[in-house]
Amino acid sequence: MRARAALQLLSAANFVAAISFLPVAAFAQADTTTAVPIQAFYSAPPNSSTSGTTYSRDVNINATTRAGTVTAPRTLTYTQTEYTPNPTAFRTACAEISSSYASRLSVYSSRVATDPDTIYPTRVPVRPREAWDCLYSIPLDRDLTLEFISGVAKYLQFQSTIEYLKNPPANSLQDPIDIIGSLEKLADQVRSGEIAHHIRFENAFRKLLQRCHDGHLGFTFNSASLVTFRGPFSLISISPDAVEKPKVYVETDLMENGLNASYITRIDGYEVEAWLAEFADFGSSQSPDARYNAVFANRDPGSDGTFYSLYGWYPGKNTISLTYANASTHEYDYRAYARWNSALNWTGIRTGSDFYQKVVLNPAYFQVSSSDEEGVVEAAPAPEPTSNENVYHVHDKKKVRKRQMRTGIATTTTSTRPSPTSTIPQLVYFNYPYMQHRVGPYVQDLNGIIGGYFLNDTLDTAVLDISSFSADDDDAEFQLAGFQAALSTFFAEARRRGSKKLILDVRGNGGGLVALGFELYKQLFPSAPAHSFYRIRAHEAAEIFATAAEQIASDKATEELVELIESVGIENVDGDAYPEALEVALAISSGFSRQNTLDVDGKKPEDLETFIGPYNVSGLVNDTVSLLVETDLNFPLQETDVSGFGTRANFTSTPQPFKKEDILFLSDGTCASTCTIFAELLKREQANISTVVMGGRPNDGPSAHVGGTHGSRVLTYANLLRNSRRVVSLFPPETDEQEQYLINNIPLALPFGFLYGAINFRDAIRPEDETATPLQFALEPADCRLYFSPIGFTDSVYLWGELSKLKWGTGSSFEGCAVGGLQKGEGSTGFVPDDPETVEIVNYILQPLRSP
Ligand SMILES: *[C@@H]1O[C@H](CO)[C@@H](O)[C@H](O)[C@H]1NC(C)=O
Numbered sequence: 001m002r003a004r005a006a007l008q009l010l011s012a013a014n015f016v017a018a019i020s021f022l023p024v025a026a027f028a029q030a031d032t033t034t035a036v037p038i039q040a041f042y043s044a045p046p047n048s049s050t051s052g053t054t055y056s057r058d059v060n061i062n063a064t065t066r067a068g069t070v071t072a073p074r075t076l077t078y079t080q081t082e083y084t085p086n087p088t089a090f091r092t093a094c095a096e097i098s099s100s101y102a103s104r105l106s107v108y109s110s111r112v113a114t115d116p117d118t119i120y121p122t123r124v125p126v127r128p129r130e131a132w133d134c135l136y137s138i139p140l141d142r143d144l145t146l147e148f149i150s151g152v153a154k155y156l157q158f159q160s161t162i163e164y165l166k167n168p169p170a171n172s173l174q175d176p177i178d179i180i181g182s183l184e185k186l187a188d189q190v191r192s193g194e195i196a197h198h199i200r201f202e203n204a205f206r207k208l209l210q211r212c213h214d215g216h217l218g219f220t221f222n223s224a225s226l227v228t229f230r231g232p233f234s235l236i237s238i239s240p241d242a243v244e245k246p247k248v249y250v251e252t253d254l255m256e257n258g259l260n261a262s263y264i265t266r267i268d269g270y271e272v273e274a275w276l277a278e279f280a281d282f283g284s285s286q287s288p289d290a291r292y293n294a295v296f297a298n299r300d301p302g303s304d305g306t307f308y309s310l311y312g313w314y315p316g317k318n319t320i321s322l323t324y325a326n327a328s329t330h331e332y333d334y335r336a337y338a339r340w341n342s343a344l345n346w347t348g349i350r351t352g353s354d355f356y357q358k359v360v361l362n363p364a365y366f367q368v369s370s371s372d373e374e375g376v377v378e379a380a381p382a383p384e385p386t387s388n389e390n391v392y393h394v395h396d397k398k399k400v401r402k403r404q405m406r407t408g409i410a411t412t413t414t415s416t417r418p419s420p421t422s423t424i425p426q427l428v429y430f431n432y433p434y435m436q437h438r439v440g441p442y443v444q445d446l447n448g449i450i451g452g453y454f455l456n457d458t459l460d461t462a463v464l465d466i467s468s469f470s471a472d473d474d475d476a477e478f479q480l481a482g483f484q485a486a487l488s489t490f491f492a493e494a495r496r497r498g499s500k501k502l503i504l505d506v507r508g509n510g511g512g513l514v515a516l517g518f519e520l521y522k523q524l525f526p527s528a529p530a531h532s533f534y535r536i537r538a539h540e541a542a543e544i545f546a547t548a549a550e551q552i553a554s555d556k557a558t559e560e561l562v563e564l565i566e567s568v569g570i571e572n573v574d575g576d577a578y579p580e581a582l583e584v585a586l587a588i589s590s591g592f593s594r595q596n597t598l599d600v601d602g603k604k605p606e607d608l609e610t611f612i613g614p615y616n617v618s619g620l621v622n623d624t625v626s627l628l629v630e631t632d633l634n635f636p637l638q639e640t641d642v643s644g645f646g647t648r649a650n651f652t653s654t655p656q657p658f659k660k661e662d663i664l665f666l667s668d669g670t671c672a673s674t675c676t677i678f679a680e681l682l683k684r685e686q687a688n689i690s691t692v693v694m695g696g697r698p699n700d701g702p703s704a705h706v707g708g709t710h711g712s713r714v715l716t717y718a719n720l721l722r723n724s725r726r727v728v729s730l731f732p733p734e735t736d737e738q739e740q741y742l743i744n745n746i747p748l749a750l751p752f753g754f755l756y757g758a759i760n761f762r763d764a765i766r767p768e769d770e771t772a773t774p775l776q777f778a779l780e781p782a783d784c785r786l787y788f789s790p791i792g793f794t795d796s797v798y799l800w801g802e803l804s805k806l807k808w809g810t811g812s813s814f815e816g817c818a819v820g821g822l823q824k825g826e827g828s829t830g831f832v833p834d835d836p837e838t839v840e841i842v843n844y845i846l847q848p849l850r851s852p
Pocket residue numbers: 060061062
């Protein structure tokens with residue numbers, strides 16, 4: 001193994017930062033925050049200066065027969081509405097935006113002088129075309145773009161599914177995507193001048209990742225900090241009774257007029273479902289139905305939907321037209337905003353070149369020549385938190401709050417919840433407002449992650465509303481402790497009341513802290529096993545990182561760390577008191593160490609080679625991977641142990657609160673990341689828990705209840721870069737050859753700055769699956785599928801009651817399921833089939849978009 005041989009030559013004892021060969025920039029990449037992505041919806045044809053390339057084809061499909069009574073045109077005529085600015089617009093657009101920004105700030109300054117409560121503005125509306133003109137005027141730097149492409153490929157090598165994406169399993173509904181091959185193609189297009197505008201490069205790169213439909217795989221360039229695009233309003237997909245196929249409405253129209261509102265039949269002249277199929281294809285969920293749901297406004301948890309957020313993209317024009325069933329057609333304005341934040345603003349941006357210099361470039365990348373040892377020390381990133389699992393939301397819950405403000409719905413958020421003042425906080429709240437529900441839950445945790453309800457139905461059904469597995473607030477404390485306390489309190493009350501039925505509502509749950517997924521599972525099934533196996537890609541750089549982790553966290557160093565934690569407590573193992581122990585803890589939590597893992601026989605892999613392999617995968621794909629392992633939840637790296645593990649080991653003798661046949665799993669297909677770990681625990685260890693999925697395309701086919709990314713750990717680019725830094729500072733290369741080897745393989749600073757970059761690090765795998773295919777490519781249908789109905793959309797408490805009656809009682813207003821059923825033998829079976837009609841439309845419409 002080349003990696004190991006090379007590293008063993010490096011001095012393991014050298015803890016002094018003595019890097020002189022690597023750009024200091026490599027370690028100074030700004031830490032990441034989430035942001036609204038930006039992407040042009042349509043790729044500009046390279047050389048056209050005006051709009052209007054028309055594509056048309058006779059499409060012999062009856063798409064509308066699936067959507068209702070609308071008549072579809074026999075021939076779809078697709079006019080690519082791309083608008084390419086002329087050079088005059090280039091010269092003035094950025095300057096105009098910059099001056100709007102300046103005047104907005106000066107208005108603020110004068111107001112704040114008289115009213116100190118004036119809110120600091122963070123955006124100003126601009127015309128979409130003007131925003132695009134400015135973005136389009138950013139020059140392309142060929143050499144740096146090529147440098148970016150080769151640099152980013154080193155990060156993307158950590159994407160666990162990279163080989164599977166090239167050749168995805170049948171039934172996965174994933175288009176084949178060769179990420180590295182596509183990057184090479186992009187490089188060719190940059191070299192040849194076919195891609196001649198920087199923004200077109202950004203969009204092509206983002207589009208490439210987006211089409212992988214993995215919520216853990218993403219990248220947001222800095223330009224999104226300065227410009228964002230928005231749709232005119234939110235749409236909503238509603239069926240009158242949850243069973244009949246839904247129609248698409250303007251949300252506010254439906255809210256005001258109920259089903260008297262006229263539904264949408266066409267968007268920009270297309271049959272509405274054809275347009276939506278194209279649009280939704282850029283969503284991050286693996287399931288097409290979950291991507292479809294993401295287009296629309298949602299109430300639990302609140303979201304405006306991607307028709308409104310536009311994935312942040314330039315929509316190609318200033319207006320959009322909707323045709324309604326009453327035959328009227330209306331034109332609506334798209335919106336665009338110039339934005340800014342504490343790091344990036346419009347000051348001094350008069351031209352595209354200014355934008356390039358101030359926003360696009362990553363200054364840290366260019367500090368190479370001035371790098372010296374002092375610089376290196378200064379550039380050292382802050383220590384990582386020692387929690388051994390990831391925090392991740394596929395859906396940013398902050399949007400919930402924004403939406404609440406926008407719609408003016410009276411509600412509560414964590415900001416109005418009493419905040420803990422003492423060091424021993426109040427971990428749970430009773431009968432306190434929660435999300436947008438008309439009724440507060442019996443109990444919720446201090447961070448508002450979970451709400452536990454008891455319905456007033458004859459069955460006394462209990463409901464856990466779990467729209468996330470982590471708090472909105474990144475700085476939230478006691479997340480596991482609060483979650484644990486809320487669950488224990490809730491289940492104790494359920495026992496006291498004699499509640500027998502339980503609904504687990506994970507609608508909109510994009511994941512969060514892995515420990516919370518295990519906690520919920522163990523509280524439901526205290527004595528049941530809880531196994532969740534994964535593997536990582538064992539490519540060159542992963543081997544380097546694993547080798548470094550092994551040298552830092554050897555068996556001996558790990559034993560010493562565990563003893564230290566047991567004597568002083570994990571919270572006291574900090575960099576000041578125990579710098580070396582902290583290094584060991586960081587190495588273990590990096591994900592590249594075997595020290596907190598267990599193999600399928602429950603044993604710690606005995607050495608590095610056993611852990612990292614590399615093991616060959618062959619068959620559908622050829623790749624090299626690590627051993628199949630799971631996280632050892634008894635390893636004492638968390639401040640609070642998961643129930644059933646570590647100090648809470650005796651939890652296994654707690655009585656199980658509900659029988660599994662008395663549990664109903666409710667989803668909207670979004671369930672991603674930690675939510676898929678939880679769902680898989682239910683599925684693997686507790687087969688046959690009934691499942692319901694809401695919404696999806698109006699095709700009356702089976703639909704997956706777990707449809708988001710099935711990856712079990714995300715790693716950010718910042719995190720990977722920290723690993724590179726640790727390798728180089730702890731084991732500085734001694735020869736040119738070693739140096740070159742590292743430079744060729746490990747992730748380093750990129751020439752372009754970004755707000756967020758991440759890959760999916762771990763593939764979840766079922767040990768009993770002989771093909772060891774990542775669960776990312778498995779879509780399993782819910783037993784019962786229902787569409788959203790007006791009252792079920794606005795009132796979750798009502799929805800739960802009707803579902804409870806449907807499953808266990810009588811008199812539900814839902815006349816069965818749209819697909820499948822909840823009684824024995826009624827469930828949908830088999831793989832979720834593709835929808836050939838929709839696929840045909842998508843392929844047709846995307847054709848001009850996909851071919852460069
Ligand atoms: C579409 O519908 C028409 C009329 O109902 C029917 O004659 C035709 O065969 C259908 N086409 C397809 C491809 O199903």
